[in-house]
Amino acid sequence: MRTIGNKIKNLRLQKGLTQEELGERTDLSKGYISQIEREISSPSIETLFSLLEVLGISAKDFFDEDTLNQKVVYAQNDVTSYEDIEQGYHVTWLIPESNEKDMEPVLLQLAPGGAFKTYEPSGAETFVYVLEGRVTLQLGRQSYIAAQGETLYYKASEIHQLRNESDTKTKVLVTATDSYL
Structure with a gap:
């Protein structure tokens, strides 16, 4: 104690x-x-x-x-996943009830031409690490591209979306604050 x-x-x-x-x-x-x-x-x-x-x-x-x-180690059976074939993404929430925590880490896989949800501006800060492929961040009117081994870090102060504009699969680790995902 x-x-x-x-x-x-x-x-x-x-x-x-x-x-x-x-x-x-x-x-x-x-x-x-x-x-x-x-x-x-x-x-x-x-x-x-x-x-x-x-x-x-x-x-x-x-x-x-x-x-x-407190639980510190999370196993494979703790994760939850959702796949949207039409939009071309597969998201895995790595921590149960992460939307109730200060951060929400997810593994996001985007098929070629796939796009994740479009989000409205918020106070969230977002970290995206590219594990495989290449990802495009549309943040307001600006586009940013990050390749394998590169990182995106931004305040979600404008409409934003992650997309895969390449012809190969993309896999990224996304961690956001403030219930971003």
Whole structure:
């Protein structure tokens, strides 16, 4: 079981905050934050809730031991797939319920001339790594082409679509934030 101090330290580091920055945001001293993290001092309930608010986590999630037992490795039987023969794509969701997470990684295969769905602008950031073939990204009025071993990374701030304009199969790993896929 992780201690309260250790959990606070991990959350602070995940947020990219120094002890001094966390202290400033909670009206606590850097020294006191250090004492809490090293289990020398225990925060009052009020102080703990103040820390959790700044760290962006609810008390329920903070104390939920299930987060310690999170699933880390996903097997082949965890994936789900969908194929649209007419549009020429096959998509495999690599993580179950990934649409409920901060990222959504998928394996996308495009037949020659195939195209994935067209998406409306959003706040998503998208990473596309070309495993095989060549992919075209239509982002607004601009087109970008990436070949095997190359990467596309973009903010989905305009209408966008991935297509295979070549005469060979394309396979890409796509990871998007903000429920892109």
